[in-house]
Amino acid sequence: MNRATSLPIDLPARAVIVSIACFWIGWIALMSLRAALLDFAEPSDLLVRRIVAALAGAALTLVFWRGLRFVRSDRPVRIALAALIGAIPATIAFACVNWFLFYGWHPPASLAADVARWGYVRVWRYAVIDTSVSWFFFFGGWAILYLFLRAAARSAAAEKASMQAQLRALRYQIHPHFLFNALNALADLVQxxxxxxxxxxxxxxxxxxxxxxxxxxxxxxxxxxxxxxxxxxxxxxxxxxxxxxxxxxxxxxxxxxxxxxxxxxxxxxxxxxxxxxxxxxxxxxxxxxxxxxxxxxxxxxxxxxxxxxxxxxxxxxxxxxxxxxxxxxxxxxxxxxxxxxxxxxxxxxxxxxxxx
Structure with a gap:
């Protein structure tokens, strides 16, 4: 297959980065809205930690994406399995980062009481295990979206390549027809x-x-x-x-x-x-x-x-x-x-x- 008709193995990096940014900006917005609707008294320190967590999550998602690029199949079942299995290490890593930012490193007053009451180990177990469930679906959802978008892009590229091949064949059909008429014209002039x-x-x-x-x-x-x-x-x-x-x-x-x-x-x-x-x-x-x-x-x-x-x-x-x-x-x-x-x-x- 030549360069003009070869299929892309991935979405453009810019599209991937934009999707990751949208996911994490959306998470910050939803968490801030949740706090406002529930009348949580949130100091600005929590918003800063949330932004740092989102940046760390975006970095982990980029690493996750690099791993997903090795998934070559476009079959829906395999896409879902690859996304959900790959989401496990990303989920655990982010849950640990999230625990460190909110509990392990100078926790804010609203969370320090939980640490003092239950101790670091118990809070770590709760924070990591409990939040891993929600983060698993977060990472898995993004991965499934990415893989299905990639499959759709590859399908569109294959359809475009097929159309270009058909058009090329039809255009080349014109050439012998044109030459036949032109040579007949030359023969008339010679005769x-x-x-x-x-x-x-x-x-x-x-x-x-x-x-x-x-x-x-x-x-x-x-x-x-x-x-x-x-x-x-x-x-x-x-x-x-x-x-x-x-x-x-x-x-x-x-x-x-x-x-x-x-x-x-x-x-x-x-x-x-x-x-x-x-x-x-x-x-x-x-x-x-x-x-x-x-x-x-x-x-x-x-x-x-x-x-x-x-x-x-x-x-x-x-x-x-x-x-x-x-x-x-x-x-x-x-x-x-x-x-x-x-x-x-x-x-x-x-x-x-x-x-x-």
Missing amino acids: TGRGDDADRMILDLSALLRRMLSEDDGAPDIPLADEVDLQRLYLALEARRFEHRLRVEIDLPDELADTPVPRLILQPLVENAVKYAVGGSHAVVTIRIAAEADARGLLLVVEDDGSARSDASSGFGIGLANVRDRLQVVYGDTARLVAGSRAGGGYRASIALPHG
Whole structure:
């Protein structure tokens, strides 16, 4: 498994530290609230000791976390067992720290009477054994929460890695399809004796492929302006073959230029327009690429004014199936592809993407 798809073995350290801090700050707040509701006369000395105890407890929880990192299983039963077993030494250690802070080291007047009456040994037994029960569930609860959050994070990472693998496979499916069409275009130029145009097309094709492949190892999304620019280069390449028969219109508002879209999502639609509209006609054909935003999200359109297409090209070819599959993987049912003949002639394919 490569670095890009390897699964994390733990939650980010910052998230763990924040969870520990929240637990112990919450404990200080609850104990202070308890004292206020029960009208306990608490000197400020007790609050200071409680804060020191919380700091010690947080340090013990960090040590506990380092031990929990060795638990590799994500099964609920094993997670619970590991959390509860690991909580035992943490509980005993904190109970001893708690006893020392409140009874062993200059106990406040409200607690010194208990020490004088029962003696250090009996008070130690009571304080450690009795408080260990409550502290056991405290440490165990945090550990179970941590392990389940880690399991959820690993599951999400696995799902993301699977989705990226599917998208990568679908994107790579585009490349041979694109090359097949481009090589056919080159063959047409050679057969018609247009050697100079064929030479220039080879250079343009090389530059386009270099850009497509160099960008293909990056993030699955790219700015809409970059995606449209790739299609502009491709159409410029095809224009060498069709000369005056191919016209291109681009309508991309400036405010949508940085909107992220799936890489090469327009490529199959543009290829279809060239293959069926321009290649299947001797008339001048205009291919239009447009983008617009509304309250529902982003709408991408690839349309042409060529002759009507056959049913074989109306939405069940490799290109359109690839686009539909990619939209399903990334967006589920919140995105859609609609393709079909235009009322006034030609063909229109539109992709509706949700916000975000």
